[in-house]
Amino acid sequence: MSDIRKVGVIGAGVMGASIAAHVANAGVPVLLLDIPAKQGPRSAIAQDAVTRLLKADPAPFMSRAAAKFVSTGNIEDDFGGLSECDWIIEAIVERLDVKQDLYRRLEELRKRGSVVSSNTSTIQLADLTKGLPERFAEDFLITHFFNPPRYMRLLEIVAGAQTRPQALAAISRFADISLGKTVVLCKDRPGFIANRLGAYWLQTAVTEAIEAGLDVEDVDAILGKPMGVPKTGVFGLIDLVGLDLMPHVAASLAAALPQADPFHAANRPVPLVGRLIAEGYTGRKGKGGFYRLNREGGEKIKEAIDLRRGVYRASRKAEVEAISAGGGKLKPLLEHDSVHGRYAWRVIGATLSYAAALVGDAADDVAAIDEAMRLGYNWRFGPFELIDQLGAGWFAAKLESSGLPVPEILRVAGGRPFYRVEHGRRQRLGRDGAYRDLARPDGVLMLADIKLSREPVIKNGSAALWDIGDGVACFEFTSKMNSLDPDTLDLLMRSVHEVAKNFKALVIYNEGQNFSVGANLGLALFAANIAMWSELENLVSQGQTVYRMLKYAPFPVVGAPSGMALGGGCEILLHCDAVQAHAETYVGLVEVGVGLIPGWGGCKEMLQRWASLGRLPKGPMPPIARVFEIVGTATVAKSAAEAKELLFLRPGDGITMNRDRLLADAKAKALTLADNYAPPQPIVLNLPGPSAATALKMAADSFFRTGKATAHDLVVSAALARVLSGGETDVMLESDEDRLLRLERDSFMRLVRDPASLARVEHMLETGKPLRN
Template identity: 70%
Template sequence: MSGIGKVAVIGAGVMGAGIAAQVANAGVPVVLLDIVKEGAASRSAIAEGAVAALLKADPAPFMSRAAAKLVATGNIEDDLGLLADCDWIVEAVVERLDVKQALYRKIEGVRKAGSVVSSNTSTIPLASLISGLPETFARDFCITHFFNPPRYMRLLEVVKGELTRPEAIALVSRFADAALGKSVITPKDRPGFIANRLGVFWIQCAVIEAIEQGLEVEEADAVIGKPMGIPKTGVFGLIDLVGLDLMPHVMDSMIGLLPPEDPLHAIHRPQPLIERMIADGYTGRKGKGGFYRLNRAGGGKVKEAISLVTGEYRPQRKADLEALATTRGDLKALLAHPDPAGRYALRVLGQTLAYAAALVPEAADDVAAVDEAMRLGYNWKWGPFELIDQLGAPWLAEHLAAEGLPVPPLLTLAGDRKFYRIEAGRRQYLGTDGAYHDLVRPEGVLLLADLKLDRQPVLKNGSAALWDIGDGVACFEFTSKMNALDPDTMALLGKSIKTVAKQFKALVIYNEGSNFSAGANLGLAIFAANIAAWTEIEQLVAAGQETYRALKYAPFPVVGAPSGLALGGGCEILLHCDAVQAHAETYVGLVECGVGLVPAWGGCKEMLSRWSAPGRLPKGPMPAVAKVFETVSTATVAKSAAEAKELLFLRPSDGITMNRYRLLADAKAKALELARDYTPPEPVDLTLPGESGKVGMQMAAEGFHRRGIATTHDLVVAGALATVLSGNGADVTKPVTEEEVLEVERAQFMRLIRYPATLARIESILETGKPLRN
């Protein structure tokens, strides 16, 4: 796999252990070493304890418990010999140059020739790290800066030195891309590289401006959040997440490394409030609280925020800002608004975008690298230069000058041009030479967004589209909000099946939204139920069943390519595909019971079929039925594609793609492979346990009810699910057809949708996003 068959990580702290876990998630053996803990029963207690902690952590660093078995633990006194057959050795120890260099000398004595050694540092220059070390070591050395948590953060900054072999950088980059799922950028060896250099400036600027302008934390986070495409944590919520005590260390490090003329110096000053909070143990979520806290005094749970004005905690309140209310998401209007919130937005974003422009080419070769760094390293929706394009470079330059701030040369170079443009169906960026250059994707990357630049959809309506992605393969894309499935989705899917049968070899179901599909559009369901449009609801259920069956038995192969949430109907469409190529971070589940319903687009029959396969479970109808009942009644959601395989939401033969950018290309390749000699599947009859099995499942549910685990309405829903899975009184000696199971699914769904308790659950999900326990 990309030339790397075994990896070592030295340093079993949060980052080192997380890196080791992600290597194991890729199916690659990894050695995790740390120092010997004095007085511990085991000399490798630190590394062993780190793996144990990883298995308990939430969100989980491991994609499956099986991955943990690929991590071998040890210590650097007894087990350095384990590095001898490692292709890549990652150092993630304390940020002290003397400690790192002493370790490197030990590594040099045991590693094999040509193995790559890298440091996870972002605060010590690469030239300092290799100073005084042999040239043989320097040629194989680089910096690989991961972001925390390593499983979920997709950015990796790879920094080379003057002596680093190009082959070493290529080896690590290929592996990080394809196996670890990282988007690799190659910043220059400058303090903080790209993401943290800009991120630290942005955070410091936002904090200083909020304090000095008298804003409260809720107001600052409301401004520096959704309007700018920044996660809802804003700035102060983000600081709470990473830890207040980390801020002074990072700032001191950056200030010590950057030249006096760097703009970070101009916004660096003591922050007595933060110093006091740290001293009092208010270090964020890992401490007693931070800028936000949950006050449990007197047995209560009161959400509080600290006042930046008084320095005292008070009940948290909603930000009520005229600037946000009147500008309604118009970023330029927000920055031009005269009230304090508008001025705050302009001061923070203006200085941040100016700083980003000053980093090219000083820290990054091009604007695309900076944008990718902030999108994937800080979860910004738009990179800095994409934001500048929204505002216009001349507009930003004018407002910077009005604020007495310097205008970076790159803004002057751009003039009235955008940093990104579409030319002849190609996405291009503006270079520092003043010319536009094609944005070149790595080999094996195929994005639907790029394909759309030079073509029109084959079919399209308000909820979905069908695209020609080349080589005889079509792509069906959900386009509704949260990619929820509605009558228009089903109508276009049905039409697409007929079109693909005539014009294409295969079909891929894929989209580039944050989530594959959150399931059926519950808003439409609750509206129809409130006006007693039962016939229309049943028609939608029947249409979904018929369309999914047509998909399953189509005369061409169908490959599902999910990423993110694939719930309810989104899960059911995957169950009807010939194969699935899933992004590693795919979260699949039949969650209908949580809203008082049962799966009714064939999910029950498909799960029964999978668990009933020969050799899967002990013989007889009940083991498979009991397993499906357990999974579906509890609305279990797989927390990774690997876990989805264990639950049989995915087949053992289904593929997993680690890098989100490579998902469509991998799915297309799988579809073409299946198309070579494709034959549609044959219908499978099921052997179901009938009334005795139904009673057994109901008794299990009643046991949970007596223990207080299941609610009263849970019993009703469980009874309906038991009716479906048992075959509604089926004769255990007589096979049950797919059509018969679908009929029972539909009938039980229609029975449950009429319950007020079910409607209350649906309303709760729509209004709060949380399930109602009634």
């Protein structure tokens, strides 16, 4: 049981309110306070903050139901409520005097053993606790969340010399297990790790780009894919977080860092940024920033600022010779003798060198710095992983030849990599030149670690089966975006036989960005274009057969999704005995978006769930109508909590907040189910037939008449209505699984032959967006 049973958050601004929302996502009561309002209800500031959170996109709450865990108040009338809290988070203005006045008030009423922390990103802990009682310093931490708190996994924690180890352990464990955070322990230094290095990277990138007269699109390409940085690049990222934040962070670091720090050389004035902010161009939250959408004349034209002239022009696709010549690889880019190659070295070389100089200052551990940048700035690789790609010896030599200092940790490395695998364990290089194992927190099981010391039980080009110990096997998708193809289904069928002979249970899991985006549409379109209808029907039949084998296997099957689980990826979860889902799992049957319907048992499984769980009025029509609505609108649950509300997940399915703990939790669930396991009973439903289909089609017609549905939407919805109503049957007859699967298959095949559906499939593959035809 967690030591944290109630949390207080002081400050209902963007960060404070969002932190409170995420605590509520964990099902923990939270008291959100702000100053009394000058007009209206005295607690209006905190109350209005929760109202805004419920309307925000992306949503800070994982479900609207989570908001009930937040109570609001003000720091005059409701301050006493903080005496019940085990953790009190301060997220107020970045002024030391104001914070310390608040801490003194807290010290008078907080209960013994409660922890107080600040979400500051600019003030050091030693300054925050200076002059305060020893008892307060013992229970004080800095807990630096990243925005938005629900989605950003990094939590930087700073403990002081007086901080109790128990206080640090309690908050770290709660943040890990209940909030899903990866905790990185930082030293008490300005900017800690991620913002100190991230601000240096951004500042260097912007100033060097302006001085070199480069275009923003080229810069974002140079500092994008080769570095493993999100497609926003640098200028897109600054627009996302806000241009007005950039000078504030830079000024804070400049005031706090010692004069010898390299940040000062990078922190050169950027008049263009000041002008944009003054004109209201503060990024996406304003009129635009380095990029903007020009809506003049009723059109939406993406424009980019010309860094040389300071005026907007139509944005263009980047075509950088240095990247194309190097195949998008980092080292060839940095070696390329061109304006773009030299720019890349000035920015990337300086950034990686600065990261190396932070070892021993911001953190003692290279892995902590890498983790902070991967999770705080969404880099695919941390700076030391990037140095390993280049070669530590090459990088040190390049610094020397460029007249730049070589940080001590690079000299310690002596050309050796910062990471290596030894005896099946990943190790990192320490400041003393010795390698040490990278330790996972207790209770974490990663497939990536298992792969270092084991070979798969069976595998092919699209999937693999792994032994994860204790009699549990793990089935992993390995295709692009974990899409499902005949090879995936073939190995899944072979895996069912293998697990039945040699294992107790099966977990379906992978560590890709997405669990599965569904069937491989490219293969389906290719087969349709050359009229290979029998092959397409075989694929549908194969999926139905394999998924049914999973459902009735003589062992428990636990799905463990994270990220998107769409279409066939959702259907595989619907056929599992149980699901242990990462909290950030986005589930849906989205086939109507490409002019098709679920064909691998998704319709029958959703019908069975809505008919059997008693959430709707009695009778055959309410569950049919509800599933028609969910599937017919391609509804996607935007969290595991929402997936439960839509019955993509069952009420008893588990939710894991920390992505790194998902496999261990799913394995534990599978082992629990394995005791005295018996497969489920087959589905039998009494469906109304044509009368229900007519009612559903009338509902779709009303949407068409009001312009909310297209002509082909009516064709697709009619096919879906026929499946859900049971085809040619009536409520007195039983519809078994074979009948429902046949209806799915027949309707799918009729739609896939329709040119309008094929146009939707092709458009989705080309643009990633649905075609409204």
